[in-house]
Amino acid sequence: MAAARERRPTIADVARLAGVSPSAVSFALNGRPGLAEATKSRILAAAAELGWRPSRPAQALSRGRAGALGLVLSRETDAIGADPFFPAFIAGVESVLSPRGDSLVLHVTNPADEAAAYHRLAADRRVDGVLLTDMRVDDPRPELTTGLGLPAVVVGDPGCADGLCAVSLDDKPAFATAVARLAELGHRRIAHVAGPREFHHSRRRQESWEQAVRAAGLTPGPVLPGGFTADGGAAATRQLMALGVGERPTAIVFANDLSATAGLAVAHRLGLSVPEDLSVVGYDDTPLAAYTHPPLASARADALGWGAAAARALDEVIARGRADDVELAPARLLPRASMGPAPDPARAAPSGPGSTAVRPQRQPEHEQAAEPAPEPTVRREP
């Protein structure tokens, strides 16, 4: 079975077949001018005949560029799985890399080894630059990569880019819309179940929620940590629902779908109906969001476009040393049936559990985004 591992053709083989020198082959391949058209096509034909493609390691060595971008994921292993962001993001990166024949080098580490991973990537010359995702508050990586001379782009807002090029996507409008809508529906006590404190985007989402609540003339309800996890979301929900009737929120805005879905389940288990007794909003628009019970209102960000934009920006940083910040169209709220009118305070029984009646859903599904999407804009750096 083991196919005789024949020697793969090299540039010399192609040159010989075409009756030219190796340099000519290189010129033809790279579209350099100064080669007769006839010669060029003869060379390309020879290359095709042999099925030759230049060896990437050899190219990388002589060009001094690896032809690859790096992505280091340092989440805890089990936290990666639940998030639909990365697969789509990576696909977006690929859509830029693939046509050029470049590739993506992925490293999964635990947080403790993160810095070492970047050091290695830089010293190795295995990649030409890296994408920094999951930015944390006071994230050391912008300084680290700058110090290492490793080109990098921040996938997140400029506030955490520390001078690096930032490719961002605003989640504020989605939270603003969600909260505004809830306020319209009569909710007066809107809680937030936040993501991990260390993530920049967790904080941003919390701020967005808070701002929106204040903008609606309300007092921000309680904020509980949900850690972006199902466990956290469930625990937070239980805590919130255990509050006295005067403090218990009638709506919860979760930092992501995973915690929101778990919250939904907890609500059911407590005998609460959503959205009759409690409105719930998530973030991420996981594939399941439209299929929870009831369908979970959530916000969708264009992860694919984000990946592509980040890859392009990194390209530019690598080539020109710097690139302008990019701001993508903001995430858009998908208002699904988990948002509904606030329960009538008069009817609100002080006891949550008890009314186990199954109420049919009447809420029609709106799939349109609540807001028209602005065009992506390129912001000049000051």
Next chain:
Amino acid sequence: MAAARERRPTIADVARLAGVSPSAVSFALNGRPGLAEATKSRILAAAAELGWRPSRPAQALSRGRAGALGLVLSRETDAIGADPFFPAFIAGVESVLSPRGDSLVLHVTNPADEAAAYHRLAADRRVDGVLLTDMRVDDPRPELTTGLGLPAVVVGDPGCADGLCAVSLDDKPAFATAVARLAELGHRRIAHVAGPREFHHSRRRQESWEQAVRAAGLTPGPVLPGGFTADGGAAATRQLMALGVGERPTAIVFANDLSATAGLAVAHRLGLSVPEDLSVVGYDDTPLAAYTHPPLASARADALGWGAAAARALDEVIARGRADDVELAPARLLPRASMGPAPDPARAAPSGPGSTAVRPQRQPEHEQAAEPAPEPTVRREP
């Protein structure tokens, strides 16, 4: 700020600093014998002082090995996100690669470009071998990679390896356990919502289910396609629940959690209680499974270990030309509350929704999960 992109140290710089020749540095680095202990440590000290690490492209070129493994994902973009398998699998691969300083090259393609991606990977010499996942029935890739002389390992059972080394993890026991348990609980009509027909593991899961049902002395209930998606799972569940009372299953074994969770939501929307009216089993143990309402019985496979085992096997194939098949510990069922005793046939409602028997399934529009629910017909007695 753009750090002055100084020239990175090369092996020559280290050699100069240590007062030896470049070859000596290479020897020291690679632990070659025949170098005086004192010299060796002097060299390593010099290397550390300069922060030098060998250039991977240069190493790859001279060693003739890229020092990287490849993984090509050719799922449809949106189908990748929901699956917790890949992130964990990749982390497992990394756990083997990382200590050696090797890395994983990831390519995301659409199915149409899949073959081209492997061709490129092989001709490029960018990777030393590839991991084949998501095996399809009559998958062309084993033959393709063999023909290309590209070392490969199949992540899936030997039946689809076509002579290649297979690293498999049996899902049969999990299905067998689930079905046996359901039978014990009194279920007599157990349906299956299958994954895409083209995937080898979809078929295997279906076979496992069927075998188990027969082993319990029952007649396999209806099988519907669920496509591993929420849409598909929801549609299939609606169809099953619309069956006449004589045919309607009391338990559904889904091919994965995504479709199962959607099925759960549909059941609720139809006014059915789980597990009182219907038992549901998934597969994958997504992070949410324990937090659906009710918690979803599911099966957990060790994706991390699978990735590590696959990477090790591929290493061996690369080094020795072949490796023995590996069989990992089978997936285990996590019996959660979504499995319960079969409903008492005496109390079951006499007919399905409306009086129409099986309604041709309206193609579920992508987001239209919350289609107006038919009047609940099977209602739990108070």
Next chain:
DNA sequence: TCAGTTGTTTAAACCGCTTTAACAGCGGCG
């Protein structure tokens, strides 16, 4: 006829490492 172009092609150096083969230095052996 010859220097000066212009347009094509190639020799040769180089990228940074590995590896083979050769080379010093040295104590022991005959």
Next chain:
DNA sequence: CGCCGCTGTTAAAGCGGTTTAAACAACTGA
């Protein structure tokens, strides 16, 4: 003393491309 076999070290030849500078034809115009 000269030769041998060691040990420790290095020169030099790749690996497979890219790139610079020079060589070479074929044409100019003077």
